[in-house]
Amino acid sequence: MNETTAVYPGSFDPLTRGHEDIIRRGLRLVDRLVVAVAETATQGKDSLFSIPEREDLIRTVFREEPRVEVTSFSGLLVDFARERGARLILRGLRAVSDFEYEFQMVGMNRSLNDDVEMVFLMADAKNQAIASKLVKEIARLGGDIEGFVPPMVAEALLERFRDARENHRKARTPR
Numbered sequence: 001m002n003e004t005t006a007v008y009p010g011s012f013d014p015l016t017r018g019h020e021d022i023i024r025r026g027l028r029l030v031d032r033l034v035v036a037v038a039e040t041a042t043q044g045k046d047s048l049f050s051i052p053e054r055e056d057l058i059r060t061v062f063r064e065e066p067r068v069e070v071t072s073f074s075g076l077l078v079d080f081a082r083e084r085g086a087r088l089i090l091r092g093l094r095a096v097s098d099f100e101y102e103f104q105m106v107g108m109n110r111s112l113n114d115d116v117e118m119v120f121l122m123a124d125a126k127n128q129a130i131a132s133k134l135v136k137e138i139a140r141l142g143g144d145i146e147g148f149v150p151p152m153v154a155e156a157l158l159e160r161f162r163d164a165r166e167n168h169r170k171a172r173t174p175r
């Protein structure tokens with residue numbers, strides 16, 4: 001078998017149209033794409049969805065694409081890529097701000113494992129500015145997020161913040 005596999009790592013909290021765009025572009029380049037939700041980098045306090053929830057959302061959005069596999073990983077990305085037999089690591093580039101960080105990642109990853117090549121793609125102009133962090137903020141404030149995330153993810157966000165609002169309301173209601 002001579003299949004090309006790429007790993008696309010990220011926090012995906014949650015998957016946006018930006019990520020979706022990069023995945024679809026990536027599929028034009030490789031036979032198999034492993035979307036890998038990073039466990040380590042995502043334990044920050046502002047994570048909204050659990051790792052399995054994020055995985056499920058990605059899986060549901062790409063349920064008709066057998067070439068996409070969704071999983072999570074911890075530890076070193078280059079080790080994970082090697083384990084999966086992936087020669088490429090896919091990343092998306094948004095703005096100059098992403099570049100600085102990615103530039104360092106390439107350097108460090110190369111010294112760890114020079115067999116894996118990092119590949120950078122840009123999303124369509126309309127999806128370039130989308131960031132999970134901002135989408136969560138907009139959803140939290142009750143704004144319209146339909147254009148930024150797949151419909152399934154929009155539903156999950158609505159639900160999550162509906163629950164949060166309910167709990168908030170209950171906590172404030174005197175018994």
Ligand code: ADP
Nearest residue numbers: 010011012018091092093123127128130131132
């Ligand atoms: P974030 O939480 O910042 O939205 P992730 O860590 O989940 O991003 O991102 C995973 C990868 O997807 C990163 O390489 C990131 O640069 C890329 N990415 C995220 N959003 C976009 C977008 N709108 N356009 C292009 N690449 C993106």
